Amino acid sequence: MTTHRIEALVDGIFAIAMTLLVLTLTLPAAGKEPTEVYGLLFGQIDKFFNYALSFVLLAIFWVSHHQQFHFIKRTDGKHLWINIFFLMFVALMPFSTSLVGDYSEEPLAEVFFASNILMLGILLVWNWVYATNHHRLVDSSLDPRRIALGKKRGVVTASVAVLAIGLSFVDPRISSFVYLLIPILQRVLEYRNRRMTSAAT
Amino acid sequence: MTTHRIEALVDGIFAIAMTLLVLTLTLPAAGKEPTEVYGLLFGQIDKFFNYALSFVLLAIFWVSHHQQFHFIKRTDGKHLWINIFFLMFVALMPFSTSLVGDYSEEPLAEVFFASNILMLGILLVWNWVYATNHHRLVDSSLDPRRIALGKKRGVVTASVAVLAIGLSFVDPRISSFVYLLIPILQRVLEYRNRRMTSAAT
Amino acid sequence: MTTHRIEALVDGIFAIAMTLLVLTLTLPAAGKEPTEVYGLLFGQIDKFFNYALSFVLLAIFWVSHHQQFHFIKRTDGKHLWINIFFLMFVALMPFSTSLVGDYSEEPLAEVFFASNILMLGILLVWNWVYATNHHRLVDSSLDPRRIALGKKRGVVTASVAVLAIGLSFVDPRISSFVYLLIPILQRVLEYRNRRMTSAAT
């Protein structure tokens, strides 16, 4: 099986999971008073934040997954199943987002959400390690530094999720903001990588 | 990353957001009397109008986005994220449509819907300005008049959204009809552009 | 714009609308007695029939649309909008199916469903007539008999929908079965066409 087909399923499931996030926002119940629209919108500012956060996190995972498949040239049975379990946790995100939106002050809800992100991070690293180990599914000419960068990217995401789990028990309300570290750290990684590459030449 | 992958995500999210609009229509509650079907259908004519309006507006944005990517040949990190934020507001449309359908007489609901359209317009202009600035992501031979036309298209959409926000405070019921200006003004732009092009040759 | 992009949107919206049909089936309410599963399933046999009927009808429209685009080589602004309005009624199908499932004895519900099919039939014929008129968007060598066959296909669907609207006022329960005429008549058309083609050679 070529990687083309798994990529079509990946793009489809990401697109649907990202769009279904909108269902986590509370819609007005039938027969409500018109004046309640103010309360409806301003009362769920947390949920709008969670919607945007999960959308951006899924987009980050989608981009990282694509960056991996830019180098992965073939697939095999085990690799296919790592990806399918990865997708299972992508499809779970609307549920995790809804849970954390309804129970933003409950540690357990935050732990559930963070565990979902953690599983995505672990499976993403596993996907890359499996594919690049002995250049199993990538070109044999692929630069080892690029392989190392791909690993670090997934480790960063998984580490931030572990940090979020820890913080959930301290203050569930701030643990959400921890995820903003992911894009920042990814940037740092990329910047350092570019400097190392230019220093080498 | 080539533009092919972002286009697949864009097509997916547009297709899903456009189809999820159907969930904004009120379905009969279980155990209702058969005779209530008349009331159910004729009582939500507003919602059918909103369904059609949002479907057409999303289609206009989809077409405009495609027209841009016809000329955009490559992408980079920042460009990718402009598109992801654009998609975040595409995926929000079923919520905004539902809100405006339930509270069609409330200025705040109309302002929320218009702001959604405004963000789509702004991000579409930004996408084009970023891509064409110094021909960053387009062919260096791309006609400056075409670049200007692309900007005007997005500005038209954003301006109509601003007009709709203003009108929401005057009469929320008429502000929806303002959006019909978008296809009309796009037509005028295209017609004027074609005349200019033929006058130049 | 090439036809490739519109086809991607078409495939996406058809796939989603066909899958969302499943939401028209009644799920058990929380806290129901286990023994109610018999009633839940056998009490909604009508809905299962409607689910299968709408799925097959959408599949027929998807196949017909593809058969048209096999010959349509380019698109223009007006053609694009015929297709977008076609998709608007594709996306409406889960609502129509749900309505007819909840009010299977109400003429108005059947008329609404039949009108949805009628609009799909009309837009499909319009799409083909517009594309083939003076060979506007098809190869100039396209056989006139094939053009005529394409028109007849759409007219068959629209005619059956008109028949269903009429029958809705006589007996809403039987009007659903009328749609089974669509695949039968399509078959007859194809068979007659094949005989004509072989007689000509």
Add this chain to the structure above:
Amino acid sequence: MTTHRIEALVDGIFAIAMTLLVLTLTLPAAGKEPTEVYGLLFGQIDKFFNYALSFVLLAIFWVSHHQQFHFIKRTDGKHLWINIFFLMFVALMPFSTSLVGDYSEEPLAEVFFASNILMLGILLVWNWVYATNHHRLVDSSLDPRRIALGKKRGVVTASVAVLAIGLSFVDPRISSFVYLLIPILQRVLEYRNRRMTSAAT
């Protein structure tokens, strides 16, 4: 019609059905006490298991379907409709999963779920038998042993479903675990096939 288009619809419907499975998980009702999050999550461990089970089963069918289309080079009218009925039961999976999650102790619910899997297995075998009979839609050089392997794969799935139906009447709670036989037996088939192939050379 080439197989490319049917594959696009297949990928779309699988992606959506797999993502909609998340809707079978119970979301917190508005206005619930924060402390109820523990009960909400641990009380639906069955549903999480069902979510994962159905996701994996759909993935197995998606992989099997792709393996078939790797060899199927063309399609015809009847073949197209076998696939459309296959997709109808793919799209039904979120309903079956939800049913079995709500009534895990009811034989009828388990029978319904198993029948859904059985239909998928039967249609998958039919698809392969129809396509390979007299090499109708496959290359004439396709190895008969590969054709036989494809049949066995579908028969395994269908047989496990029949076993699950039987067990539903003995103990509905254990019948779900029977499906774990599917990936195990698929593995055995593949292993035996590889040994036979290497023995032949």
